[in-house]
Amino acid sequence: MMRRTVAIVFFAMLTVVAVGTGTAAERAEARSDGDARYLHHIDLYDTDNRKITAESTLPYSPRNTCGRCHDYNTISHGWHFNAFDSTAISGRDGEPWIWTDARTGTQLPLTYRDWSHSFHPSQAGLSPWQMTLKFGGRLPGGGPGENGSVGDIETGQEEQVAEIDPPRWQLSGSLEVDCLACHAVSGAYDMNERRSQIEKQNFAWAPTAALRLGEIKGDVSRIRGKIDPADESVQKKMPTVTYDARKFALDGSVFVDLVRQPLSNACYQCHSQRTVDEQGVQQRWIHDEDVHLRAGMDCVDCHRNGLDHDMVRGFEGQQHSNPDAMVTLSCAGCHLGQEGSSDPALLAGRLGSPKPLHEGLPPIHFEKLACTACHSGPMIDEQAQRLMTSLAHSLGEKGRRKGDELPAMVSGVYTKRADDKVYPHKAMWPAYWGVLNGDDSITPLNPDQVYDWTRKTLRVRRDFIDELMLPKLKSDQRKEVLGEERARVDSEEWNQQEQDLIGKRQQEIGQQNFREKVSASLKAIEKEIGDRTAVYVSTGQVYAVDSEGTDSEGTGLREIESSNERDTGMITWPMAHNVRPAGRSLGVGGCVECHSDDGLIFASTVSPVGPVNRIANDSDGKVTMASLQGVDPLQRLAWNQMFSGRKTFKYFIAGSIAILVCVLMIGLGMLSVHLFHKAELKNNPLASSDSSTPSQEARR
Structure with a gap:
């Protein structure tokens, strides 16, 4: 009994240290310092900071539960949780959040980070509430997901980042940093169930649902009318939890099966990608894994972090809280190390990595090319390949994908970055409705508002491309193209020529539909925004109402010549995975694999992709990688001739x-x-006299 009393007192003291009013630096950091996995038989605490029992009805809170032993405030400023925090170090450009609405032909790149591309959500009038609801399913929580704010949660001094909807936040609760989204063992955490709760606006209930701790009944999104959490009628509609009593031990604790080092399966939830070819989405059995994963490594073997969760992203020049520890966690640092260094921490060969020889490769290649240019991404092709990612296309969720769904993006774009090195990139072209400003910049409009304003003019129910750009032909239109007999045949039986004729006719009608309906929609938007010019942007083109009467087709739509690449042009971000082995790297076939007229790192092409490009000629806007890299054509020709x-x-x-x-x-x-003959003559003069006799006799 005495031991139990002492244990209780000790735990209470530990709790005071963990959740007291002191600063993060004063708190004790719970750690075992052993290689063995620490088993978490712990008490759960709800959103009101009360211990959860099998009879509780409120959801469990990661902040109140995990924060008892780990510094929640320090963790919440980590890389994955500060994506909405404009004050955090942005680092190298990455994949933006892409607000996609197939009904309005929108693929709008958004970011709170100070990246060289994309729009700040506030520019489009998007609040933290809307961003959390739209993208929270691909975030492990934190940021404005916690009541629309970021800042020092510990002291309560929180910085408001945008206008929010306070009543709705009071119902949904906070989308807290969910530690188990990454640290739960594979199979113990249901990310899809978490996403389902976020779609229902049950933010605070998402962690409980994901761990399958109990059954959740109720749906905040269905609560309409006056939103007053104190109102009894509202309280009756609020979600409740029925906990699974089997999860609780006799002492009321719950076993949480987690690991210190997150497994790759957790990373795949947000970092999967699939290439798309003419047959559609390439299946997994066609793909090879990253060479490091094939060697038995996990994502976090390279992408490491401490308690602050400042993730090592693996690129040279990254600003990191522990710069010395991350030197050998980049490509060159791991495989080459720092030449001449006597510090064991800076030597090559970490995790058994081989040191590449690069025999016969002139040093200039390391000045002009990043490691990833030869070793990363899909095998380079004659043109940039369509790509789908988890963040943009919800990979990992059940469903059928054709591969041409918005947002349209490509991979294998070989262009330079600020360090003047060539990297492989992913790329996309923004498509959105906006307002043209006097300085030629464009301010995007809120996509939800655009849909409301254009619903009667666009008349698209589900898909901008299928219904507007490539509409199905009516029976009389098919007869006009194919004739009455062939028009009755099932489309799968049409030959290639007939399919081409139908496709061409679809494009013609789609072009007319596009110009007429977009023009009408822009006029509808201008009625809402006042005396300003509304535009629609897609694949680098800017469309506006033809008030000057320059539209020869009489549709009331004109294209604006714009030099504003920042708001309309291709945006890129570097790609590093999957890493290919040396035997499948670019250049393994010799110098002419690159230095020839058809060397793909220069000759491969990329064309703008988006909602409108499906009606354009395949060659429209096509550019070569050489032009993107700024390579002089004459210089390249000279090199090619020399190497060929x-x-x-x-x-x-x-x-x-x-x-x-x-x-x-x-x-x-x-x-x-x-x-030899001369030496013989010198040593035997008689030989010279005798040798002349035949000559003399001959002369006689």
């Missing part, structure tokens, strides 16, 4: 050397015979 004849030149040189050697050997042989 390099093998023949080598044979010529080798043959010339062989002939020269033969000539030299013959010459040396003749010289040696002459010298």
